[in-house]
Amino acid sequence: MSRRDRLTPWILALDLALAPLAAAQQDDAQQEDLDLEELLEVEIEVATGFPQPLSLAPAVASVITAADIEEMGATHLDEVLETVPGLHVGLAKGRGLDPVYAIRGIQSSLSSQVLILVNGVPITQLQNGGAILGFQLPVASIARVEVIRGPGSAIYGADAFAGVINVITKTAADVSGSEVGLAAGSFDNANVWFTYGGLKKGWDVFFSADWRRTDGDHGRVVERDQQSALDEVLGTDASLAPGPLATFYEMLDVHFGLARGPWTLHLWGWDKDRGLGAGVAQILDPAGENDSSQLLADLVYRRDDLAESWVFTERWSYLAIDQKNDFRIFPPGAVVPIAADGSVSFEPGVPANLVLFPDGVIGRPGEKENHLSFDSVAAFDGYADHRWRLNAGLVLQDISTDEQKNFGPGVIDGTQLVVDGTLTDVTGTDFVFLEDNERDHYYFSLQDEWSISGAWQLTAGVRYDRFSDFGGTFNPRAALVWSGRHDLTAKLLYGSAFRAPSFGQLFAINNPAGLGNPKLDPEEIDTLELVFDYHPVLGLRTAVNLFTYRIDGLIDLVPDPDATSATAQNVNDQRGHGFELELEWERGDTFRLDSNFAWQRSEDEVTGARIAEVAGRQLYFGAFWRPRRGVHLFAQAHWIADRHRAPDDLRPPLDDYLLVNLGIRRGRVGRRWDFSFIARNVFDEIGREPSDSGIPDDFPLAGRAVFAEIRFHVR
Amino acid sequence: MLRAGATLAMLLSCGLIHAATPAAQADATPQPEYRVKAKILRSFASYVEWPESAYGGPDAPFTICIFGADPFGTEIDEAMAGRRNGERPMAVRRPRHLEEARECQIVFVSRAERHRQAAILAGLEDRPILTVGESDWFIQDGGGIRLAIGRNREGKTKAHFEVNVKALREAGLEARSRLLILAAKIYR
Numbered sequence: 003m004s005r006r007d008r009l010t011p012w013i014l015a016l017d018l019a020l021a022p023l024a025a026a027q028q029d030d031a032q033q034e035d036l037d038l039e040e041l042l043e044v045e046i047e048v049a050t051g052f053p054q055p056l057s058l059a060p061a062v063a064s065v066i067t068a069a070d071i072e073e074m075g076a077t078h079l080d081e082v083l084e085t086v087p088g089l090h091v092g093l094a095k096g097r098g099l100d101p102v103y104a105i106r107g108i109q110s111s112l113s114s115q116v117l118i119l120v121n122g123v124p125i126t127q128l129q130n131g132g133a134i135l136g137f138q139l140p141v142a143s144i145a146r147v148e149v150i151r152g153p154g155s156a157i158y159g160a161d162a163f164a165g166v167i168n169v170i171t172k173t174a175a176d177v178s179g180s181e182v183g184l185a186a187g188s189f190d191n192a193n194v195w196f197t198y199g200g201l202k203k204g205w206d207v208f209f210s211a212d213w214r215r216t217d218g219d220h221g222r223v224v225e226r227d228q229q230s231a232l233d234e235v236l237g238t239d240a241s242l243a244p245g246p247l248a249t250f251y252e253m254l255d256v257h258f259g260l261a262r263g264p265w266t267l268h269l270w271g272w273d274k275d276r277g278l279g280a281g282v283a284q285i286l287d288p289a290g291e292n293d294s295s296q297l298l299a300d301l302v303y304r305r306d307d308l309a310e311s312w313v314f315t316e317r318w319s320y321l322a323i324d325q326k327n328d329f330r331i332f333p334p335g336a337v338v339p340i341a342a343d344g345s346v347s348f349e350p351g352v353p354a355n356l357v358l359f360p361d362g363v364i365g366r367p368g369e370k371e372n373h374l375s376f377d378s379v380a381a382f383d384g385y386a387d388h389r390w391r392l393n394a395g396l397v398l399q400d401i402s403t404d405e406q407k408n409f410g411p412g413v414i415d416g417t418q419l420v421v422d423g424t425l426t427d428v429t430g431t432d433f434v435f436l437e438d439n440e441r442d443h444y445y446f447s448l449q450d451e452w453s454i455s456g457a458w459q460l461t462a463g464v465r466y467d468r469f470s471d472f473g474g475t476f477n478p479r480a481a482l483v484w485s486g487r488h489d490l491t492a493k494l495l496y497g498s499a500f501r502a503p504s505f506g507q508l509f510a511i512n513n514p515a516g517l518g519n520p521k522l523d524p525e526e527i528d529t530l531e532l533v534f535d536y537h538p539v540l541g542l543r544t545a546v547n548l549f550t551y552r553i554d555g556l557i558d559l560v561p562d563p564d565a566t567s568a569t570a571q572n573v574n575d576q577r578g579h580g581f582e583l584e585l586e587w588e589r590g591d592t593f594r595l596d597s598n599f600a601w602q603r604s605e606d607e608v609t610g611a612r613i614a615e616v617a618g619r620q621l622y623f624g625a626f627w628r629p630r631r632g633v634h635l636f637a638q639a640h641w642i643a644d645r646h647r648a649p650d651d652l653r654p655p656l657d658d659y660l661l662v663n664l665g666i667r668r669g670r671v672g673r674r675w676d677f678s679f680i681a682r683n684v685f686d687e688i689g690r691e692p693s694d695s696g697i698p699d700d701f702p703l704a705g706r707a708v709f710a711e712i713r714f715h716v717r
Numbered sequence: 718m719l720r721a722g723a724t725l726a727m728l729l730s731c732g733l734i735h736a737a738t739p740a741a742q743a744d745a746t747p748q749p750e751y752r753v754k755a756k757i758l759r760s761f762a763s764y765v766e767w768p769e770s771a772y773g774g775p776d777a778p779f780t781i782c783i784f785g786a787d788p789f790g791t792e793i794d795e796a797m798a799g800r801r802n803g804e805r806p807m808a809v810r811r812p813r814h815l816e817e818a819r820e821c822q823i824v825f826v827s828r829a830e831r832h833r834q835a836a837i838l839a840g841l842e843d844r845p846i847l848t849v850g851e852s853d854w855f856i857q858d859g860g861g862i863r864l865a866i867g868r869n870r871e872g873k874t875k876a877h878f879e880v881n882v883k884a885l886r887e888a889g890l891e892a893r894s895r896l897l898i899l900a901a902k903i904y905r
Contacts, residue, residue, distance in 0.1 A: 038760040038761075038763075038764060039899055041753060041876065042876055042899060043875065044753050044875065045747040045748070045873045046747055046748060046749075046750050046753055046874045046875060047749055047750070047874075067829075068832070069829070069832035069833075174814060175814060178815040178836060178837065178840055179815075200814070200816070201814045201816050206814070591828075591831055591852045628853075631857035631858065669835070670858070673835065673836075673839050715836055717836070717839065
């Protein structure tokens with residue numbers, strides 16, 4: 003309930019008291035009211051501050067709306083996120099080149115340090131942390147994307163560590179009628195989508211479906227892979243390098259929304275089959291595939307009329323994840339050292355026999371997860387200048403795994419010198435990569451927004467999370483916001499956050515190179531931020547965000563003493579600092595400029611070595627021009643620079659790269675049709691994202707690509 | 718600032734400031750943009766004639782609807798409180814759906830909806846509705862009146878508006894000649 007609502011009883015009381023007076027004055031008031039001509043002469047005081055409360059939010063936040071997304075010609079979420087200051091979308095090394103969301107120099111291979119929410123519900127999978135393998139989200143269903151850089155665990159709990167990405171899907175209010183779209187372009191890319199929004203018998207109904215496929219860019223060729231080196235040592239000829247990265251995929255994304263009165267239901271179904279990029283072991287695997295699917299059902303009940311000054315929001319959600327994989331870890335014809343326990347072992351000192359795999363070393367690990375959660379929020383603003391938020395929730399999660407393979411413990415023992423492609427099912431045995439498991443988790447949080455005076459606001463909050471496997475964690479935050487001038491806001495923010503160890507890190511077995519450790523603690527971060535948001539004149543916004551953070555207990559694999567295995571441990575500490583500059587300028591609706599620059603320096607707390615492979619500097623520049631009705635032009639440039647190698651990686655530093663995108667859209671032809679044409683990486687720049695040294699020359703990004711799109715609107 | 722705003726809102730709702738300030742308004746103190754625009758929006762009701770078919774019934778109110786993110790806040794509610802247009806009481810609504818907006822007499826299309834305003838305007842064009850908007854391309858997209866602010870030669874920021882006579886005519890609305898005299902620009 004707003005302040006105004008709270009005042010209503012007072013206003014009513016006053017109105018009643020003054021009613022006779024007011025009635026007597028009403029006619030006069032009507033007459034003395036300014037007419038149109040006079041109103042046009044009234045001098046107007048222009049507030050240069052943007053109307054959205056974003057600049058007042060107790061966090062460093064960016065919001066990208068469906069209108070912004072359409073303007074920049076983005077077709078999926080990663081293209082949208084790349085425009086956020088200090089956020090870079092990189093590539094995961096071992097898992098099909100999944101997107102890696104690096105924020106302010108903090109990244110992990112599956113973005114497990116960034117919390118991804120869909121309509122406020124976490125979609126973090128248990129096995130690896132981070133979103134589902136192959137995660138990619140088409141934009142047709144997206145109403146807006148809210149990105150918080152910095153810690154969010156005091157509100158969102160686990161994994162809101164480097165930042166939070168919350169995707170809000172459309173409802174019937176965002177779409178009127180139906181729209182069909184068709185797009186096609188480079189790399190045999192094809193895309194069909196449909197959206198519908200409307201009122202049906204008092205129900206808000208929204209539906210969207212998006213299907214797309216691509217062969218991927220066959221020009222993304224790597225000259226050598228890990229197998230090339232093995233071939234040289236062992237005299238084999240198994241490597242498929244030089245060869246392209248496997249970036250083909252086919253994806254279906256379906257959303258359904260239904261709302262009436264206090265009830266809102268969202269259903270989201272997603273399925274993707276895709277190639278494995280550079281393979282799981284830095285060895286090209288063009289035949290391998292990952293097939294992931296997930297279903298999210300989310301029911302919300304919200305009431306603001308049950309008690310004066312209270313708003314209650316109850317949410318039930320269910321997330322089902324299914325991941326199937328078919329890996330050729332080593333290609334057909336590979337000769338691999340196999341230790342006595344059947345595992346692949348390159349460790350010196352471990353007795354191993356060289357075994358020929360004429361059909362390749364094949365693994366098919368799969369997993370299914372169920373996440374059931376209940377979340378309850380009560381907001382109360384009935385006491386003076388405070389607004390309280392009380393939150394509690396319960397999450398029940400389980401994972402079941404399955405695995406077939408032609409190698410490893412329980413399958414072979416290194417005595418057979420030739421092993422064919424016959425697979426052994428180790429599901430439910432002691433030899434599976436991860437046993438079936440469960441995690442229960444509950445939490446409480448409390449937050450107070452205190453309007454100390456007109457210009458000062460203090461937000462303080464704390465959240466306690468208790469996990470059945472690794473214990474409890476307590477995360478506070480505080481934000482002091484000053485908005486004493488209409489054109490300037492300043493914020494001082496502190497927060498702590500944690501990342502929950504994934505099941506792989508806690509419980510992985512039968513892989514000597516990466517054993518789980520049930521004694522792991524969560525990774526922890528403390529962050530301090532100072533923010534200035536300044537609107538010097540109408541249409542111009544500038545912002546400076548300064549940050550410093552310190553991370554304790556980053557999890558990494560550590561060689562075990564007196565053994566040849568490696569186990570996950572809380573070993574690394576990281577510190578970092580930096581800044582982001584933001585500049586947005588718009589001239590009416592005709593021209594808009596959106597640009598930002600981010601600089602960060604992060605290093606290992608103990609060794610002082612720069613954190614490898616994260617961008618030290620990045621620049622985004624977007625210009626959007628509407629020269630005449632229905633014609634939209636845009637140009638975007640992304641510059642990624644200053645990426646270091648790990649101390650033990652002797653390759654030359656990564657080259658900086660600049661990608662430029664151009665687009666034109668002709669909208670509302672005959673009021674029904676939209677046409678657009680978009681060119682990405684127009685200068686065919688060979689940008690590269692870091693690989694492990696198994697693929698020495700890094701992962702090339704897609705070359706120049708063009709796409710054409712047609713949309714048809716029906717009311 | 719919020720508290721001062723609420724106090725002001727309270728005083729305004731009591732009709733205390735209304736009676737006391739017209740002279741001051743026209744003179745010195747600049748007013749917040751959306752307070753002025755709310756009053757201008759209200760005053761459009763007196764400069765346009767709606768057919769009887771525009772209303773749900775003889776007792777139906779004269780309804781101004783804000784479609785999309787509301788830039789007015791409470792200003793529009795305060796500007797309309799207790800007002801009448803002819804015999805009809807004036808009301809403000811904030812419809813979430815286009816279907817609901819089709820029952821309004823004036824629809825203010827928020828600038829936040831500019832990426833789909835052509836579709837919104839197309840969805841209202843067969844109804845006797847005065848559409849008012851602020852985006853640069855509002856008239857070109859088929860809107861009725863575009864409301865804007867700009868600096869005059871003395872460097873003072875004031876409101877002005879443009880009228881799309883064709884759109885009004887096609888909607889079955891009749892603009893009074895005074896409206897066209899006051900318009901900064903007329904599209905026929």
